[in-house]
Amino acid sequence: MLGVSVFLGEDLSEETKDYLVTMKNIGFKGIFSSLHIPEDDSTQYLKRLITLGEWSKKLGMELMVDISGSALTKIGLSFDDPAEITATGITGLRIDYGISNRVIADLSKVMKISLNASTITDKDVAELRAAEADFQQLEAWHNYYPRPETGLAKVDFIAKNSWLKQLGFRVMAFVPGNAELRGPLFESLPTLEKQRHMHPLAATLELLRDCLVEDVYIGDPKIDDKTQRQFEAYFNKDHLLLFAAPEKDSAYTQAVLGHHQNRWDPARDVLRSADARFKKISTVLPEDPKPRPKGSITLDNQLYGRYMGEIQVVVRQLSADEKVNVVAQIIPEDTSLLDWCTAGQQFEIQLSEN
Structure with a gap:
């Protein structure tokens, strides 16, 4: 209760x-x-x-x-x-x-x-x-x-x-x-x-x-x-409701908003949106690679081949990768919620009003 x-x-x-x-x-x-x-x-x-x-x-x-x-x-x-x-x-x-x-x-x-x-x-x-x-x-x-x-x-x-x-x-x-x-x-x-x-x-x-x-x-x-x-x-x-701030200079923030489900085979380093790569999405062009602290929301670009369009939320620090665009960040006060997004957990990303 x-x-x-x-x-x-x-x-x-x-x-x-x-x-x-x-x-x-x-x-x-x-x-x-x-x-x-x-x-x-x-x-x-x-x-x-x-x-x-x-x-x-x-x-x-x-x-x-x-x-x-x-x-x-x-x-x-x-x-x-x-x-x-x-x-x-x-x-x-x-x-x-x-x-x-x-x-x-x-x-x-x-x-x-x-x-x-x-x-x-x-x-x-x-x-x-x-x-x-x-x-x-x-x-x-x-x-x-x-x-x-x-x-x-x-x-x-x-x-x-x-x-x-x-x-x-x-x-x-x-x-x-x-x-x-x-x-x-x-x-x-x-x-x-x-x-x-x-x-x-x-x-x-x-x-x-x-x-x-x-x-x-x-x-x-x-x-x-x-x-x-x-x-x-x-x-x-x-479902876990997570608030995010857009990444400056990214053209793809809107692509990661909305409802997702963490895969039933959860990764160690990231939350993987289960259906993201199966959605129809236009070509994702590479953006300047950036470090990926916990809470980074990423979108794989065309350099990742068949993984292009995969949406992830980083749960432990990762380095920059030219194949991965950082398009938004979970606001700092919400990053602790990521620890409870376990296998199969539904989650939703919305832009923070601040």
């Missing part, structure tokens, strides 16, 4: 509501928020929570809220009355610290509960089983890490998730946003440190494909319009 984050430090705006509608239409099904209140006006938090709960119910989205016992008390709610909690629109609680496993077990019989994936121990699992917790309602959620250099290492992350999966937990983690970042540091909110400034979709695919994660939430408040389109293309249409 995919999710977004909405924070309650400020009044909720129509812009936030519209963003949630857009993300729901793209395929996002969850909302994460937090009720950890250091010094904010708790009455405002309850008001905003109720508004967010109403929005999530109308949209049919789950609402998971990060909570501690004291924060819940500050807004007038109690673990002793879970029906009152769910009445706000909350569908689940993320329990971080200061709450006993007995209380967690009782709550799991009423609503979804996420535990801190990084701090769960065998002792916790044993106590939850003894308290007859509903493990179908328990999930393991990792933290996001606002401060640079404090995010998790991928190797340790995968090892932890493997253990959690053996116990039957569903695992969730965060990826960074790229439009509106959360303060006060504005350094993005990933779970993995290596993903701190990564493209949100590339980070999501890494978690889903490599890291034994089922649910991915965007930690920051927003992703940009271009990235929204890329999420929609991948999860609704099963």
Whole structure:
């Protein structure tokens, strides 16, 4: 499942509501928020929570809220009355610290509960089983890490998730946003440190494909319009949408735009458009040969004989070749997406509006 984050430090705006509608239409099904209140006006938090709960119910989205016992008390709610909690629109609680496993077990019989994936121990699992917790309602959620250099290492992350999966937990983690970042540091909110400034979709695919994660939430408040389109293309249409800039002095940029499929026998160095050489194409004249860094989009010219017209996207640095015209470049922020264009993957190249 995919999710977004909405924070309650400020009044909720129509812009936030519209963003949630857009993300729901793209395929996002969850909302994460937090009720950890250091010094904010708790009455405002309850008001905003109720508004967010109403929005999530109308949209049919789950609402998971990060909570501690004291924060819940500050807004007038109690673990002793879970029906009152769910009445706000909350569908689940993320329990971080200061709450006993007995209380967690009782709550799991009423609503979804996420535990801190990084701090769960065998002792916790044993106590939850003894308290007859509903493990179908328990999930393991990792933290996001606002401060640079404090995010998790991928190797340790995968090892932890493997253990959690053996116990039957569903695992969730965060990826960074790229439009509106959360303060006060504005350094993005990933779970993995290596993903701190990564493209949100590339980070999501890494978690889903490599890291034994089922649910991915965007930690920051927003992703940009271009990235929204890329999420929609991948999860609704099963193709990677890549944006490119035309190469100066090339007459063939238009020839490489549109839909492609990476061959089922994928090359090491390039994505090969499966049908490009079978399209009717006029003679491709040689252009000045140029180095081919990752993200270069190329078109084989007439010097390559029967390969003339082959379209490729370079995935590792290649040298210049007089038989190959460099006609466009994937924009830098999208090059990490190329790592996830595997055998048979559909992809689309569009010109960037910038």
